[in-house]
Amino acid sequence: MTHLTVHEWGRVRVHNDGGAVPFGHFSRRQANALLAAARAHPLSGNEGTAILSDHHRHLTARQHVGVIAAPGCSLEILPKIDPDDAQDDAGIRRKLVRMLDVALGLNIGDGQAAAMAKQDHTLLEILIRLFAERLFAEAKRGLPRAYMAQQEDLPSLRGRLNVTRQFTHNAVRPDRLACKFDNLIADTPLLQIMKSCVLFLRRHAVAFETVRRLDELRFLLADVSDLSSNALPWKKVKIDRTNRRWETLYGLARLFLKREWQSTHADATARYGITLLFPMNKLFEAYITALMKRALAGTNLTVHAQGGFLNCLIEEGENGEESFQTKPDIRIKDGERTITVIDTKWKRISNNSGDKKRGVSQADVYQMMAYARLYRPNEVMLLYPHHAGLSPTPLDTGYGMLGGGERLRIASVDLLQMEGAIAGQLTNLFAFKGIIAEV
Incomplete structure (x- = not known):
């Protein structure tokens, strides 16, 4: 089994010639x-x-x-959280697990994730182990059960008599009673999904302790x-x-089992393959949104993700149709009024003091100008990941339009x-500008 780790936009070497494959290469x-x-x-x-x-x-x-x-x-692909910081893969992997925990609301807990990341497992192995350990702990506490309607021919009455069946199928069997009853069983839709996930992950686990669990x-x-x-009862x-x-x-x-932007993809035709991928721009946005809600908890401000949907243009004339719909990443509202619109950008902002644009995309500025016009906030914000080349403290620079x-x-943000x-x-970003009264 060949396993390699690479970072975003990084390269992994491929051995195209015959003979033994060198270390650090894929065939x-x-x-x-x-x-x-x-x-x-x-x-x-x-x-x-x-x-x-x-x-x-x-x-x-990519x-x-x-x-x-x-x-x-x-192949494990890790994020470039700070290209200027020589952080080891275990630290980056641990941070990635924390980002997934916060963004997806998995309630993993930093201590458990950190302990597993230190064991130098891959991201996939860490998540499999987290699932297995938590499921084992809950199963030992007791499996959730539900009453399921059942029908059975019994020698004595249990529940209610199924009159129709009794006088048709059992007409010549007076020793059998057609019974209808509810039975408390563990074979529920939730546990069917849990078992399917266990069987699926068993094919991909590598660590001995994870396989044993x-x-x-x-x-x-x-x-x-x-x-x-294909038959899992998700809707039930x-x-x-x-x-x-x-x-x-x-x-x-x-x-692990569903096809969503933040989830795995398992091709039914590739029995032993699994692809667990997260677009970093979406993950960064969801992570910041969750932390923004935590930061503003207890204030009169509310945080709204992926909404708004105001259109930029309307066709001239009677009954003109609107077009070019907008969908800001994050809107902060005070009641019904939008006070700030934030777009998160998983990009490296420039540390060149001589560059007045700081590497900010012109298209991003145009987009924020449209948000400022449509939503009428106090201000709009482009939020980037901080890196050591910028300054010792996170960047916060204002511009008038x-x-x-x-x-x-x-x-x-660091x-x-x-x-x-x-x-x-x-x-602090909001307290400094007086949007909220205290930190």
């Missing part, structure tokens, strides 16, 4: 298998190169992080039906007060800090 066969897995993913783009591109002698990772696995090989879970779930991935799962403690596990199962009173702020410190940075 051409392995590279093709990884490319096929990446191209089969919904995030691969029209040309299939949005995740991984082939340059004959090397593969180039702006997606996670794990691509194929028979005999796997998954085998123990197979034994504990022996009475639960085995269903194919109801999370309520009786099974609330299983909500995080259900979220992790969706992470010519021809009007609108204001644009360009700020950065992701190498813990979540509490990052929430404090976000709070």
Whole structure:
């Protein structure tokens, strides 16, 4: 099994010649298998190169992080949180798990994730182990059960008599009674999904302890039906007060089995492959949104993600149609009034003091000017990840828009800090401008 790690936009070498494959290389066969897995993913783009591109002698990772696995090989792609900081892969992996925890609401807990990341496991192995350990702990506390309607011919009455069946099928069997009753069983839609996830992950786990834990879970779930991935009853799962403690596990199962932007892709034709990918721009946005809600908790401000939907233009004439709809990443509102619009950008902002544009895209500025006109906030903001080349402290620079009173702020946030410190940075951005009264 060949496993390699690369960072966003990094290269991994491919050995195209015959003979033994050098250390740190994939063979051409392995590279093709990884490319096929990446191209089969919904995030691969029209040309299939949005995740991984082939340059004959090397593969180039794009702006997606996670794990691509194929028979005999796997590639882990880690984010470039701060290119100027010589942080080891374990630290970056630990930070990535924390970002996923906050952004997706998985309630993993930093301590458990940090302990596993220090063991130098891949991201996939860490998430599998987290799922297995949490599921085992909950299963030992007791499996959630539900009453299921059943029908059976019995020698004595149980529940209610099925009159129709009794006088048709059992007309010549007076020793049998057609019974209808409710039976308390563990073979529920929730546990069917849990078992399917256990069986799926068992094929991809590598660490001995993880494999052992998954085998123990197979034994504990022996009475639960085995269903194919296409037959899983997702719509029948109801999370309520009786099974609330299983909500995080259900979220992790969706992470592994469902096809969503932040989840895995498992091709039914590639039995032993798995692709667990997260677009960093989307992950950064969701992470900041969750921390912004934490930062502004207890104030009169509310945080709204991916909304607004105001149009830029309207066709002239009677009943003119509107077009060019907008969807800001984050809007901060005071009641019904939008006071700030924020767009998160997973890009490296320039540290060149002589560059007045600081590497900010002209298209991004035009976009923010449109938001300022449409939503009428006090200000609009472009928020970037901080890096050591900028300054010791996060960036916070203001600009006025010519021809009007609108204001644009360009700020950065240091992701190498813990979540509490990052929430404090976000709070400071607003407290400094007087939007909220105190930090």
